[in-house]
Every structure is written in structure tokens, then in C-alpha cells.
Amino acid sequence: MHVEQEISAKFKCAKCGGTSAQVQKLAMTGAGIIDRMMNWQHNKYYFVTCMHCGYTEVYDEEVLKGKGKALSDIIDLLFGT
Numbered sequence: 001m002h003v004e005q006e007i008s009a010k011f012k013c014a015k016c017g018g019t020s021a022q023v024q025k026l027a028m029t030g031a032g033i034i035d036r037m038m039n040w041q042h043n044k045y046y047f048v049t050c051m052h053c054g055y056t057e058v059y060d061e062e063v064l065k066g067k068g069k070a071l072s073d074i075i076d077l078l079f080g081t
Helices: 003-010 033-038 061-065 071-079
Strands: 021-028 043-050 056-060
Touching: 003 021, 003 043, 003 061, 043 061, 056 061
Parallel strands: none
Antiparallel strands: 021 043, 043 056
């Protein structure tokens, strides 16, 4: 299952308790001048927005996919499912 689908399936808003979310992936260049000149977009994030209240959380893709834990374990930890 893709990260976006996994987050959407287990989402629970921390603010209102809503269970539907829009997940968008965003890539950004780094702060260094070479990164910006070469347009290296190595910083990747997931923006998760509650469809009920609009509250948005941001997650670092590197943390979600790496660090030795299974993706589903991390998402369970974040959303308490």
C-alpha cells in the first residue's frame, strides 16, 4: 500500500476527530545555494488535511519510510489506530 493510501485509511484528526483526509506530497529544495540552483528537491513531505475542519499536519517522508520501523507501525502511532 502506498504511503498516501495508508495515511488516508487510518487517519483520525487530532483536532476534531474527523476520519477523512486529503494527502498531498510536496518536494522542496534545500537551503543551500547549490540545491536551489540545481533545483534538487530532496526534502519531501506529506501534508495531511482533515476534510472536516481543515486542520493540516506535515510529516517528513524520510521519517515515515525509514528509521527501521514499518510504515504501518508509524501511522498507527501517529493516528492511534
